[in-house]
Amino acid sequence: MQPFRTGLFMTTDQESLLEYYNRELSYLRRMGAAFAEQYPKIAGRLELEADQCPDPHIERLIESFAFLTARIQHTLESEFPQLSSTLLGVLYPQFLNPVPSMTIARFDADPTRTGITSGHLIPKNTPLFALSEQGNTCRFRTCYPVMLWPVTVTYAGFESTDQFDFLDNAPNTALVLRIRIETPGAIGDLTGMHRLRFYISGDRILTNALYELIFCHVQRAAVLPKKGGRPAFLSDEAVLPVGFDEGEDVLPYPPNAHRGYRLLHEYFTFPKKFLFFDLDLNQADFLNAQGFSPDDQQFDILFMLDQMPGERLVIDRNTFCLGCSPVINLFKxxxxxxxxxxxxxxxxxxxxxxxxxxxxxxxxxxxxxxxxxxxxxxxxxxxxxxxxxxxxxxxxxxxxxxxxxxxxxxxxxxxxxxxxxxxxxxxxxxxxxxxxxxxxxxxxxRSRFMASDITLVTELSFIGQKQGKSQFIA
Structure with missing residues (x-):
């Protein structure tokens, strides 16, 4: 989870007033010492010294005057930002608001339930509730709509092109990224599964490098049947980015604000919201391809890469997550x-x-x-x-x-x-x-929770025989 706090209003009034008081008191003592040096006769009657005054009444008078001038100075300077803050509040109010806690939630269909033949839509702004270690209930809401399918990722890894005969005449393909999808039932029974949304999970170095590979170095994408055979190649625009369109916002923004400001703001506060990509499967086409059977319970998604990834880029089935959405700790x-x-x-x-x-x-x-x-x-x-x-x-x-x-x-x-x-x-x-x-x-x-500090207590009861739960993974 991403903990954030804006730095505009962190200092309390008492702490800042104490700084002004110490500054004014130090100034009065320095000026008192200079006055005593220049006018020793008068200073002798007032008993002024550089560090302190032996007369407790004069000392209390100096401290009281320092407190009064510090309060005036603090009030004057605290009113200076009101004009700029008010102007920002009208033009760009999002820059004055604190940034709430955000994380990624994953929804899983109950694998023990059978007979699921269609996806279940979890709409945007679905409420979630989590418990902190202190026992406080935290309210979150989803920022993306989630189409939950009864499929899981069982394998993900990089493989050599030698394992695929159809790549013999593709010299520009350096490596193949394989993602294996399995379902408890037959693939042919799933109706309307035309698109899958993946979330790239892992540390920042891994996710950024993998995101660059998928969107900059994928020549083609294909779906391969379980028993081998010829793959069903997807269109050139089958891999689509997520998080840039209207309706995919995470932070609330006024309608008069430029969309580019929202993207920059969300990238620097919660970059994980962009680590999603949609894969346009076009289910009808690949099921009719040679080698596919409607009774299969498994198929592979292949990404042909034109560049070798780094040696430290190690992935597994947990790297690509289905049924995920950013969630934000914000409510009305x-x-x-x-x-x-x-x-x-x-x-x-x-x-x-x-x-x-x-x-x-x-x-x-x-x-x-x-x-x-x-x-x-x-x-x-x-x-x-x-x-x-x-x-x-x-x-x-x-x-x-x-x-x-x-x-x-x-x-x-x-x-x-x-x-x-x-x-x-x-x-x-x-x-x-x-x-x-x-x-x-x-x-x-108020508390900025980390993912390990909260436990999700919401369980989603789906319509009919569908049932599942969600968990935080970021």
Missing amino acids: KVTDPIRVTRRLPEYPLNPDSRREKITEIHSILSVSASADARDGSTEVAPFFSFNHKMERKGQQAFWHANRMGHDRKDIPGTRMHISFVDLDSAAGRHCHTRQTHCPDTSPSE
Whole structure:
């Protein structure tokens, strides 16, 4: 699993204020020493020295003044990023949001069940639940749709071209990558298996080198029957990359953002999402080829390579995984209601007061307000946005959120506060005391889990006789 944390809001207010305080106190002592050296008579009455002041009252006065100036300096400098952060929040909000935990989940059909003749679709955004070592339940959701077939990879390896007679007249083929597929039933009984999606599993050096071989050095791909014979060659575009099209996104992105930014962002935060490839089998063609029998339970997929792989490139059947999808620790949730008064300039957002230590807000999706529980809610627009047409419809209040480092050391990550203003920047002037706001947020778990720290507890019950489970493999 990929643990990430943005570095914009890591320092807490107390830690940064302590740095300002020590800096101001050191400056006052240096200036006090210089003043004592230049005006010894006056400094003698104040008892100023370079390191400390013998008079405890003067010493406390210096420390109090250092704390006051440090607080002012801290407040001034902490307000400088608000303009740039707000501008980024309007144009590129994805760069301000923390990156949730992501990993790869694999779904396996129950091999003890028979009679499966078609694939089962596990749609995108299917929820999964995992348990951490601390006993916390973590919510994930799938990012790719998964078509689960009752087939498994039983062998994968590199083989010499001498084992294949049909390659005698192919001098440009240096090596053959063979992947063996088996099914508990007959291949001819499987209906609609026109495409298989593989995930390349392993360490980064292995997966990157293998990905380059498949997409840069494959001359042709073919399907070979169990008993040998002539292979059924696939089309030149049979091997397709995954993760670049619309709908294959992992991180949420605004519609106005360039697609290239999303690809770069996802590559540098979770490159494993691109280690997939689709193989267009065209089942009807290879079953009708010479040597194939509908009763076979096994066939081989061959990739003819024009380049020899490195000696350290060792693969096995676990290198190519079926039924996989990236999953992300991100979900929707309504925060605890906020009763707006004019006593506070801003209000803390708590997605779950019982799970504050392990839940962090990723982004605010919408904010609704209600003056009475029996009345319907009204959506509140953000203060910084591209248009304020809601004002013409009677919109009087807008919301603005601020993200900062958490002030408690035992809680990692960031916290968010929300404030309500009008177009004249008057805080809370049009927010009634009895009005309650409920922001709809997209939180994630604060802890950054590794794959070994969590245990999947979700079991998928498929329709009819199909049943299976999933597990984390990254």
